[in-house]
Amino acid sequence: MFxxxxxxxxxxxxxxxxQDVHPALAAAARAAAxxxxxxxxxxxxxxxxxxxxxxxxxxxxxxxxALVEGAIVEAAEASGVNLLSEEAGFVDHGxxxxxxxxxxxxxxxxxxxxxxxxxxxxxxxxxxxxEALTVWFDTGRAWSAKAGRPTPFRTxxxxxxxxxxxxxxxxxxxxxxxxTRVASAADxxxxxxxxxxxxxLVAEGSVDAFADPGSDTHRxxxxxxxxxxxxxxxxxxxxxxxxPVEFDLDLTRRWSGIAAATPELADELIATILG
Amino acid sequence: MFxxxxxxxxxxxxxxxxQDVHPALAAAARAAAxxxxxxxxxxxxxxxxxxxxxxxxxxxxxxxxALVEGAIVEAAEASGVNLLSEEAGFVDHGxxxxxxxxxxxxxxxxxxxxxxxxxxxxxxxxxxxxEALTVWFDTGRAWSAKAGRPTPFRTxxxxxxxxxxxxxxxxxxxxxxxxTRVASAADxxxxxxxxxxxxxLVAEGSVDAFADPGSDTHRxxxxxxxxxxxxxxxxxxxxxxxxPVEFDLDLTRRWSGIAAATPELADELIATILG
Numbered sequence: 001m002f003x004x005x006x007x008x009x010x011x012x013x014x015x016x017x018x019q020d021v022h023p024a025l026a027a028a029a030r031a032a033a034x035x036x037x038x039x040x041x042x043x044x045x046x047x048x049x050x051x052x053x054x055x056x057x058x059x060x061x062x063x064x065x066a067l068v069e070g071a072i073v074e075a076a077e078a079s080g081v082n083l084l085s086e087e088a089g090f091v092d093h094g095x096x097x098x099x100x101x102x103x104x105x106x107x108x109x110x111x112x113x114x115x116x117x118x119x120x121x122x123x124x125x126x127x128x129x130x131e132a133l134t135v136w137f138d139t140g141r142a143w144s145a146k147a148g149r150p151t152p153f154r155t156x157x158x159x160x161x162x163x164x165x166x167x168x169x170x171x172x173x174x175x176x177x178x179x180t181r182v183a184s185a186a187d188x189x190x191x192x193x194x195x196x197x198x199x200x201l202v203a204e205g206s207v208d209a210f211a212d213p214g215s216d217t218h219r220x221x222x223x224x225x226x227x228x229x230x231x232x233x234x235x236x237x238x239x240x241x242x243x244p245v246e247f248d249l250d251l252t253r254r255w256s257g258i259a260a261a262t263p264e265l266a267d268e269l270i271a272t273i274l275g
Numbered sequence: 276m277f278x279x280x281x282x283x284x285x286x287x288x289x290x291x292x293x294q295d296v297h298p299a300l301a302a303a304a305r306a307a308a309x310x311x312x313x314x315x316x317x318x319x320x321x322x323x324x325x326x327x328x329x330x331x332x333x334x335x336x337x338x339x340x341a342l343v344e345g346a347i348v349e350a351a352e353a354s355g356v357n358l359l360s361e362e363a364g365f366v367d368h369g370x371x372x373x374x375x376x377x378x379x380x381x382x383x384x385x386x387x388x389x390x391x392x393x394x395x396x397x398x399x400x401x402x403x404x405x406e407a408l409t410v411w412f413d414t415g416r417a418w419s420a421k422a423g424r425p426t427p428f429r430t431x432x433x434x435x436x437x438x439x440x441x442x443x444x445x446x447x448x449x450x451x452x453x454x455t456r457v458a459s460a461a462d463x464x465x466x467x468x469x470x471x472x473x474x475x476l477v478a479e480g481s482v483d484a485f486a487d488p489g490s491d492t493h494r495x496x497x498x499x500x501x502x503x504x505x506x507x508x509x510x511x512x513x514x515x516x517x518x519p520v521e522f523d524l525d526l527t528r529r530w531s532g533i534a535a536a537t538p539e540l541a542d543e544l545i546a547t548i549l550g
Contacts, residue, residue: 006429006480010416045431045480108463112440113481115414139390139414141285154281156320165387170464171455180451188383189445191466205281205320206388 007044008113012037013140015119017133021144022123024079024099025133028072029142032103032119035071036110036137039064049111056089057219057251064111068119069103076101081123086221090249098124100247102221106194110137120196120225127247132228134200143200145229153204155235155261161185161268164208167198169217178213178273185272199226199259203233209260213273214240216254220247223257230259236266240273282319283388287312288415290394292408296419297398299354299374300408303347304417307378307394310346311385311412314339324386331364332494332526339386343394344378351376356398361496365524373399375522377496381469385412395471395500402522407503409475418475420504428479430510430536436460436543439483442473444492453488453548460547474501474534478508484540487531488548489515495523498532505534511541515548 015029039048043063051060069087076083076091082098083091090098099121104110106117115138122132128147135142145151158164165188171179183189190207192198195218198210203226212218223237223245230237239245240256260266290304314323318338326335344362351358351366357373358366365373374396379385381392390413397407403422410417420426433439440463446454458464465482467473470493473485478501487493498512498520505512514520515531535541 006431008481009428010414108440113479114440114465114476115416115481139285141390153284156281165383165389171458176455180446183446188468189466190389190468191464193463193465201389204388206283206390 008040010115010138012040012137015135016140016142018144021133022131024076024081024097025121025123025131027075027079028099028101028121029119029133029135031071031075032068033135033137033140035068036064036104039067045112049108053087055087057086061087062107062111065104065107072101072103084249086219086251089251096125100124100221100224102196105196105222109193116192116194116197118194118197120221122224122228124247129224129228129247132225134196134225134229136197143203143229145232147228147232149232151203151229151232153233155202155230155233156205156208157234158208158261159264161265161272163187164265165190167192167201167207167210169195169212169215171213172215175213175215178275181272181275182211182213182269195222195257196225199230199237202235202259202261203230205261209258209265209269211258211269211273212240212256214256216256218255218257219251220253223255226257226259235259235261236263238266240270283315285390285413287315287412290410291415291417293419296408297406299351299356299372300396300398300406302350302354303374303376303396304394304408304410306346306350307343308410308412308415310343311339311379314342320387324383328362330362332361336362337382337386340379340382347376347378359524361494361526364526371400375399375496375499377471380471380497384468391467391469391472393469393472395496397499397503399522404499404503404522407500409471409500409504411472418478418504420507422503422507424507426478426504426507428508430477430505430508431480431483432509433483433536434539436540436547438462439540440465442467442476442482442485444487444490447490450488450490453550456547456550457486457488457544470497470532471500474505474512477510477534477536478505480536484533484535484544486533486544486548487515489531491529491531493530493532494526495528498530501532501534510534510536511538513541515545
C-alpha cells in the first residue's frame with residue numbers, strides 16, 4: 001500500500017510550563033514530549049501507527065501510544081503518584097494522588113504526522129480532580145488550570161449556535177444526522193481529531209464549542225483535563241446525555257463530551273444533537 | 276454576542292526558509308509573518324475577523340487579510356515583481372515575474388486563533404509557475420518546491436481511498452452527499468479549514484489527500500502553491516471537473532481542488548465525489 005516509507009521530520013516542542021504546575025504533572029508531560037520526539041526519530045509513520053496491543057480501556061494501542069505511555073509510567077513511579085492511563089490501566093503506588101493521563105491524544109494524527117496531538121492529564125486527590133495540564137506536542141503550547149481558580153485565558157463567551165465555530169468528532173455510524181444538524185446550524189465546522197486539544201481551543205476562546213455528537217467515544221482521560229480547565233476558563237464541560245463525568249477506575253465507561261464557551265451554548269448544542 | 280474581548284496570546288513562528296528560496300517569495304513570506312504577529316498583538320479576535328472590504332476576487336476581506344496583504348504589497352514593490360493577490364488584485368510593476376499570493380490562507384482560523392493558517396505563494400514567469408512556498412504561521416514550518424524538481428518530502432504513496440486519511444472542505448449546500456460518500460469510504464476525515472496547509476500535509480505524506488467535494492470554492496491563489504509542490508513531492512493536483520488549473524489574471528475563476536498522494540487515489544476520490 002505505501003510505496004514510500006517516511007519519518008516525520010519536524011521537531012516536538014519543549015513544553016512551555018509555568019512554575020506552578022504540579023511537579024508530577026510537569027514531569028509526566030516532559031517525559032511524554034521527549035518520548036514522542038524519540039519515537040518520531042526512530043520510527044516511520046507506518047510503524048508508529050501499527051497496533052501493538054489492546055489497552056486496558058479495550059481499544060487497540062498504537063506503537064506511538066505505547067512508547068509515550070512507557071515514559072509516563074516511569075515518570076509517575078519516580079514522582080510516587082498512582083497512574084491511571086488508557087493502555088496501562090491503574091498503576092497503584094499507594095498514594096492519595098493519582099495522575100489520570102492520555103499519553104497521546106490524537107494518536108492517529110501523532111502517528112501519521114498531522115501536527116495536532118497532545119499530552120493531557122489531571123491530578124486527582126482521592127477521587128477529586130484538582131489540577132490539569134494539556135501540552136500540544138508540535139509547539140509545546142501548554143494550558144494549565146487548578147479546579148475552581150479562574151485561568152488567565154477565557155472562553156469566547158458566545159451563547160448561540162448561529163454564528164458559532166464548532167469542533168466536532170467526525171460523523172460515525174448513527175451520529176450522521178446529528179452531525180449534519182450541528183454543521184448546518186453553526187457558522188463553521190472543524191474536525192481536528194484531537195479532543196484534548198480541541199477542548200483547549202474552546203477554553204482559550206479560539207473556537208466556541210466542541211462536541212462528540214453522540215457516539216459515546218470519550219473515556220475519562222479524554223475529558224478529565226477539560227473537566228478542570230474549561231470551567232476554570234468560564235465555560236462548561238458536560239456529557240451529552242447528562243451522565244456525570246467523574247473519576248472512576250472502571251475504564252469501560254464512556255461519555256459524549258460537550259465543551260462550550262457558555263452554559264447557554266452547551267444547552268443549544270445538546271438540544272440540536274438530540275434533535 | 277461576545278462578552279469577552281480577547282487577543283490571541285501565542286507567538287507567530289519565524290519562517291524557516293532554506294537558502295535557495297527565491298528572494299521575492301522569501302521576502303513576501305517574512306513580511307506576512309511579521310504583519311500577522313503585529314495584527315495579533317494589536318487587535319482582538321473580533322477585530323481581526325471584521326469584514327473591512329470586498330476583495331478583487333469578489334469575496335469579503337477580513338481585517339487580518341487586509342493587514343497581511345498590505346505588508347506583502349510593500350514587499351513585492353521592494354522586490355520589483357508584479358503581485359497577484361486576492362484582495363489587491365493585479366499590481367503591475369512591469370516585470371516578467373509575478374508573485375501569486377494568498378496572504379492568509381485559513382483567514383477565519385487566523386482571526387479567531389485556531390492555530391492553522393499560512394502564507395502561500397508562487398513565483399510565475401510570464402504565465403508559468405516555477406517555484407512555490409508555503410509557511411505555517413504558528414510554527415514557521417515551510418514547504419518550498421521548484422517546478423519539476425523532486426522535493427525531499429514525499430507523499431504517502433497511497434493508491435486507495437479505503438484506509439486513507441482525507442482532509443476535506445466542510446460540507447456546503449449541494450456538496451453534502453458527496454462529502455458523506457467520501458467520509459464513509461475513507462478511514463479518517465479531517466476539516467482543518469486551510470486548503471494551503473492541508474495540501475502541504477498531502478505533499479509531506481501526513482495525510483493521503485485533500486478535496487473540495489464540488490463547491491468550486493478555490494481561487495488560483497488557493498491552489499497555485501500546491502500546483503507546484505504536490506507534483507514535485509510525487510502526488511497530483513487536479514480540478515474535480517477536469518478544468519486546467521492555470522495562471523490567469525481573471526480572479527473570478529473557480530476550481531474544486533483535489534490534491535492526492537497518487538494519480539490512482541485522485542481518480543478514486545474524484546469518482547466517489549462525482550458519484
